[in-house]
Amino acid sequence: MSINAWLQEFRALHKRARQKQLSDEEKQLYLMAREQFARALTAAQGMTLRPGEMARQTFRVAQAMQIELSLNTGIVRAMTLDISKGGFSVVLTKAPGEKELVGYTLRMPDGMDPVIGRARVMASKKQIGNYRLSFAFEGMSEYDQDRLEMILFDAALSRIPA
Template identity: 45%
Template sequence: MSSLAEWLAAFRQLHDKARKQHLTERERAVYLSGRDELARAVIAAQRLSTVVGQTPRQALRIARALQVDLDWSVGSERAMTLDLSVGGFGALLAKPPPSDEDLKFSLRIPGADPVAGRARVVDVKVQPGNARVCFAFVGLGAAELERLELFMFDALLTQLAG
């Protein structure tokens, strides 16, 4: 059996190949399984759980500050995310947007084009002076979801290396 360090080194090599879209079909299967394995370990460490039918990669959340521009019918705001998942993100806003409409978002990913689309407010926690708002992506395409997931695993691997 290999050590965790060896497993991470092998996973990192596959991740680098995935970023360059140079995986064979077999390597892609091993890589996706590795993503689930790493996500499962992080979810357990965070004491989170998955919903029935949800893969560990879908349940994974990372704490990451990214600039996000939000536009809705009666306003707009530039904010920083608090956390990110392939399902959505959380951010602190001066005040929450309307919860009865989808809004446009543009999420800036370092070194890449922004991920843009529509999001829906799914939770609001009003605090003194601001509100923590959780958004769920609406209809985000497979290519955009893959870009987000690659970014999330980049961030995880960087944290584990440090």
């Protein structure tokens, strides 16, 4: 099967998964295809998976999403630069404390309920006039992980011509 045919089939499965219209057998096929697609994205991003690590938990998508961070110094609104199932990065004018645990509210598209939780500062890189910060989600529910993962696949697929 050509890559274009595979992508077309995957898009159709993804659309039906979004609408919760997959049979149990189709759901298993979809999960395998999703992992295969995520592996291709991870490889294209030059990332290496650790043994036993699932690609769909690792791949990142450059996606601007509104996020509100509750820092020790107050509430800050920002846009994500990129996002994955494991975390996100943003640019802020001031860096929170190293390994600071912050509250967040991640706005979801199409009026979906936001994802609310906690994230830990994992990296801070000083740039001219600001900081690029990477955060790791902590204790995100499986329900919210599934919703976020669906958005990530939507975003990745939207960048590939049909």
